[in-house]
Amino acid sequence: MSLMSEVGQKAFNLGVPLAVHMDVTYRCNERCVHCYLDHDDHGEMTTAEIKGALDQLAEAGVFFLTLSGGEPFMRRDFFEIVEHARRQLFNVKVKTNAVMIGAAEAQKLRALSIDSIQISVYSHRPAVHDAITKLPHSFERTIKAVQFLRDQGLRVSIANVLMTPNLADHYGVQKLAAELGVNYTLDPTITPMMDGDTSILALRVPGEELEEVFRNPALVPNQEEFCAPPKPPSDEDLEGYSCSAGHSFCYISPYGDVFPCVQFPLPTGNVRRQKFLDIWNLSPQLKEVRSIQAKDLTVCSSCSHVSSCSRCPGLAYMEGSMRGPSTADCEKSFYRTGVPTANMLRQGLSKPRTTAPLVQIQPVAVSA
Amino acid sequence: MSETYIVRSSAIAARLLAGEMMVMNSADSTFFTLNEVATAIWQAADGRTPLREIVREQVCEQFDIDPEQAQADAEQFVADLSKHGILLVSDNPMSAESAR
Secondary structure, three states: OOHHHHHHHHHHHHOOOOEEEEEOOOOOOOOOOOOOOOOOOOOOOOHHHHHHHHHHHHHHOOOEEEEEOOOHHHOOOHHHHHHHHHHOOOEEEEEEOOOOOOHHHHHHHHHOOOOEEEEEOOOOOHHHHHHHHOOOOHHHHHHHHHHHHHHOOOOEEEEEEOOHHHHHHHHHHHHHHHHHOOEEEEEOOOOOOOOOOOHHHHHOOOHHHHHHHHOOOOOOOOHHHHOOOOOOOOHHHHHOOOOOEOOOEEEEOOOOEEEOEOOEOOOOEEOOOOOHHHHHHHOHHHHHHHHOOHHHOOOHHHOOOOOOOOOOHHHHHHHOOOOOOOHHHHHHHHHHHOOOOHHHHHOOOOOOOOOOOOOOOOOOOOOO | OOOOEEEEOOOEEEEEEOOEEEEEEOOOOOEEEEOHHHHHHHHHOEEEEEHHHHHHHHHHHHHOOOHHHHHHHHHHHHHHHHHOOOEEEEOOOOOHHHOO
16 A cells, blocks of 8 residues: 555544645636536635635645636636645645646746646647637647646646547547646546536437447556456445545535535535534534445445445435435446446346436535 | 754645644655654754754653654654755755745
């Protein structure tokens, strides 16, 4: 076990919030076709409120801080926020579309010693990228920013969200990342919009195509292990928990709402009204999330994939129950291994459903 | 006898987890956890207090360690962390602001 994994396990066991993802705004200069956010400002936290929240997170033991949005650079005070976070000695990662980052901004980020920066790139073809972001010349601006940041010696990674409009382009984006000398990550997850509109789920990569992605050695290097049939679960597996959501990780929205994860819209409290540590330690919702072991899962506890599935409790929650299956992950497990899941078998399906009726819960907006 | 002064680099991220300090250097992602004694030295590394004084007050008095051994261990610890750019070392006092 690496030192980092040991520390992660220690924080998990102690219930310390080691990592937090904070969206500082939902406003954005792009209008990506797959985005689930409502980009209007319904009363974002002020600079002082965000700084106060960061002070509380530092006191609570948070080490890894991801700042994102929306587009975080839409906030005029974003550098002030990063500066404050660094003064509090967080390991800061920024997620952005980077179109507002020029040479000067890249230099400033370097001077602030952020850990890394993740940038969304949808295609190596400018027309395809710009059609997804709906911002003309966004590809050109984003790639220039990648170069500025790389030239500053910052660790840059390109995040490639895969969906139907750019399905064929992951090779091209991966090659582009290699040419630019930056990392590449692929994500096929599309979630419903915050207003409950599920139409964007039609953009999800069809299951059959996922199989091709998972069995591609250029994208998944450890093929044999990754695509191996699941091993029978041990007692230890059944005592295990889904992921770090609510255990050593949480998400804070621009309105101060605290959730177990970015993809787990269960409101647990608000840092404008409560102390962060009170929410973390006392929220009944977080306690419930933390209590769920694999053996408690209604369908998945009897599934052969239970020990290796990427089952997301947040997506399961959006599907109706945080103890239930997440169809998107059933689909991934099936196409990864070829072995049907318990969720498929109980429905008499030989192939997984391609979409499930997910409901994205609107976060509780609080006026500033 | 010349003094040694140590100051934490401003390029690092750090947080206490159950009595042990996690330290990460953003420049190369080197990651350390410091034990209680090392954490005490780390926390006292303000650039103004001589290392000998830190060892005497933060280590010997609080952890019941032989002073000579403590000084040798502290010097080794400081050398290791300075190699990774996590602690800066000088014969003269330094300010935290200059710790790049």
